[in-house]
Amino acid sequence: MPSTITLPEPPPVLKAQSNNLDFYYGSFKALKGISMPVYANRVTALIGPSGCGKSTFLRCFNRMHDLYPGHRYDGTISLFPDGVNILDKQVDPIEVRMRISMVFQKPNPFPKSIFENVAYGLRVRGESSRSFLEDKVEAALRGAALWGEVKDRLRDLAVNLSGGQQQRLCIARALATDPEIVLFDEPTSALDPIATGSIEELIGEIKHKVTVLIVTHNMQQAARVSDFTAYMYLGDLIEYGETKEIFMKPKRKETEDYITGRFG
Amino acid sequence: MNSHDSLAVKAIIRRHKRWDVIFALLGLMALAVGILTLAALFVDMAVAGIPRLNADFFTSFPSRRSAQAGILSAWVGSILVMLVTAVVAVPVGIAGAVYLEEYARRNVLTSIIEINITNLAGVPSIIYGLLALGLFVYTFGLGQSILTAGLTLALLILPIVITTTRESLRAIPQYIREGAYACGASRWQVVRQHLLPYSTPGILTGVIIGLSRAIGETAPIITIGALTFIAFLPPMPFSGDPPAGLFEWLSSPFTVMPIQIFNWTSRPDPAFHQNAAAASFILVFMTLAMNGLAIWLRYRLRKNIKW
Numbered sequence: 043m044p045s046t047i048t049l050p051e052p053p054p055v056l057k058a059q060s061n062n063l064d065f066y067y068g069s070f071k072a073l074k075g076i077s078m079p080v081y082a083n084r085v086t087a088l089i090g091p092s093g094c095g096k097s098t099f100l101r102c103f104n105r106m107h108d109l110y111p112g113h114r115y116d117g118t119i120s121l122f123p124d125g126v127n128i129l130d131k132q133v134d135p136i137e138v139r140m141r142i143s144m145v146f147q148k149p150n151p152f153p154k155s156i157f158e159n160v161a162y163g164l165r166v167r168g169e170s171s172r173s174f175l176e177d178k179v180e181a182a183l184r185g186a187a188l189w190g191e192v193k194d195r196l197r198d199l200a201v202n203l204s205g206g207q208q209q210r211l212c213i214a215r216a217l218a219t220d221p222e223i224v225l226f227d228e229p230t231s232a233l234d235p236i237a238t239g240s241i242e243e244l245i246g247e248i249k250h251k252v253t254v255l256i257v258t259h260n261m262q263q264a265a266r267v268s269d270f271t272a273y274m275y276l277g278d279l280i281e282y283g284e285t286k287e288i289f290m291k292p293k294r295k296e297t298e299d300y301i302t303g304r305f306g
Numbered sequence: 307m308n309s310h311d312s313l314a315v316k317a318i319i320r321r322h323k324r325w326d327v328i329f330a331l332l333g334l335m336a337l338a339v340g341i342l343t344l345a346a347l348f349v350d351m352a353v354a355g356i357p358r359l360n361a362d363f364f365t366s367f368p369s370r371r372s373a374q375a376g377i378l379s380a381w382v383g384s385i386l387v388m389l390v391t392a393v394v395a396v397p398v399g400i401a402g403a404v405y406l407e408e409y410a411r412r413n414v415l416t417s418i419i420e421i422n423i424t425n426l427a428g429v430p431s432i433i434y435g436l437l438a439l440g441l442f443v444y445t446f447g448l449g450q451s452i453l454t455a456g457l458t459l460a461l462l463i464l465p466i467v468i469t470t471t472r473e474s475l476r477a478i479p480q481y482i483r484e485g486a487y488a489c490g491a492s493r494w495q496v497v498r499q500h501l502l503p504y505s506t507p508g509i510l511t512g513v514i515i516g517l518s519r520a521i522g523e524t525a526p527i528i529t530i531g532a533l534t535f536i537a538f539l540p541p542m543p544f545s546g547d548p549p550a551g552l553f554e555w556l557s558s559p560f561t562v563m564p565i566q567i568f569n570w571t572s573r574p575d576p577a578f579h580q581n582a583a584a585a586s587f588i589l590v591f592m593t594l595a596m597n598g599l600a601i602w603l604r605y606r607l608r609k610n611i612k613w
Binding site: 106111140143148150151152163165167199215216219 | 500504
């Protein structure tokens with residue numbers, strides 16, 4: 043029996059780059075000069091203690107802060123290959139959200155059927171052809187490893203699924219529109235360990251199709267799941283690098299203190 | 307802890323449990339007073355009025371002869387006025403609430419508007435009647451008509467519709483909104499495809515409660531000039547030649563149930579008092595039925611909305 047040959051991964055291609063990003067909630071400076079790459083088809087994890095700004099940074103990528111008054115971006119996040127600055131006031135947040143989707147901490151399926159949940163992103167774009175939607179919904183549910191469990195009950199209410207299934211449904215919803223980047227904001231913190239395991243496995247699979255940026259409170263999860271890790275503290279990016287380096291040979295003492303549990 | 311301490315603790319617990327029971331009984335008595343009073347009133351009216359109820363009562367016009375007097379013009383008038391009230395109050399109320407809750411910025415102006423809306427709910431209904439007399443009847447020249455009555459009552463129940471709609475919108479968790487926006491929806495898409503459908507049970511309840519209040523309002527209707535002896539029916543809505551004929555009914559003179567009841571109560575003949583009791587029974591029954599419908603609709607629609 044020939045053993046499986048793992049081809050070496052191609053060198054990482056830049057998908058997004060934040061340049062000197064400051065972010066203000068009113069007068070409070072929540073992010074200080076964050077400059078960080080996000081590589082395509084890789085999983086990048088943001089770790090750090092509570093209040094360090096990792097969720098704030100994540101939510102800049104899909105302009106979530108625009109929903110609330112008192113926000114201010116200073117600096118750029120460039121999306122490649124076109125190089126557009128998605129934080130620019132001229133850029134419509136809706137266009138950004140159509141290229142970058144998000145999975146939230148608490149699974150938030152809409153009080154609609156499973157089918158309508160996954161199809162929502164497509165409906166918003168004006169797709170109404172039944173067969174097209176059915177194909178995309180099936181592909182998304184397969185991509186989220188949920189198709190087998192729900193294919194006979196697509197008309198059932200999504201909220202009747204278990205917590206882990208709901209989160210996979212939200213991932214399917216995020217994948218249905220073929221996004222370029224999928225943002226995960228602590229996606230497993232509300233789930234039991236078995237559901238957590240299946241979500242982590244899923245993230246490892248979908249990275250071949252999309253770029254993943256994930257915020258996690260759980261260091262071990264970052265070590266298991268990500269290719270690159272960024273450690274943040276109080277709005278600063280302390281260290282960024284390959285996950286192996288960050289966890290085995292961190293360059294900064296603050297990083298080492300956090301990783302070893304002496305801090306945080 | 308020796309046995310003496312545990313006896314003291316047991317005594318204290320017994321005393322607290324006694325107060326539990328006393329409070330529960332007091333609460334029950336207060337509830338009973340309210341419900342029994344209402345029930346007694348209703349039963350009294352039913353006993354006096356039900357013997358008078360027959361098919362003729364519903365299909366006869368008022369008459370000087372008590373045995374032939376009926377509520378036909380009154381209940382038709384009430385329904386037509388409610389129709390106008392609903393058609394005006396519902397879209398305006400929902401739109402106002404959606405604007406205040408989803409679009410308006412939180413500043414001094416919005417706060418003033420909010421306070422005003424709450425105050426409007428407490429304005430005596432006769433004031434609405436006077437406003438309507440000056441504005442609708444004379445300034446706009448709409449006359450003493452069903453249209454005027456409907457507009458007046460729509461203003462009256464507008465605060466109820468706006469407030470219940472806002473409460474229903476607020477009950478939708480923020481993470482549902484964020485999920486919809488994250489899919490690339492515009493604000494209007496979020497409102498139309500999520501917020502309004504999910505708040506429909508609450509809105510419907512508010513509308514029906516508002517209408518069940520409006521159906522019993524007498525003062526503003528008298529002020530704008532509803533007549534008390536109507537021996538004809540307004541033209542059927544949307545009958546007649548288009549385009550003007552479709553809306554003839556709006557400019558018709560009319561009467562409503564509370565006014566008919568008031569008219570009969572003020573006559574010396576006790577037979578008319580029985581008529582009034584019968585009509586009151588119908589009116590209360592209509593109100594209770596509308597409230598019951600609101601509760602049932604809310605139950606049915608709420609079943610599918612969970613988060």
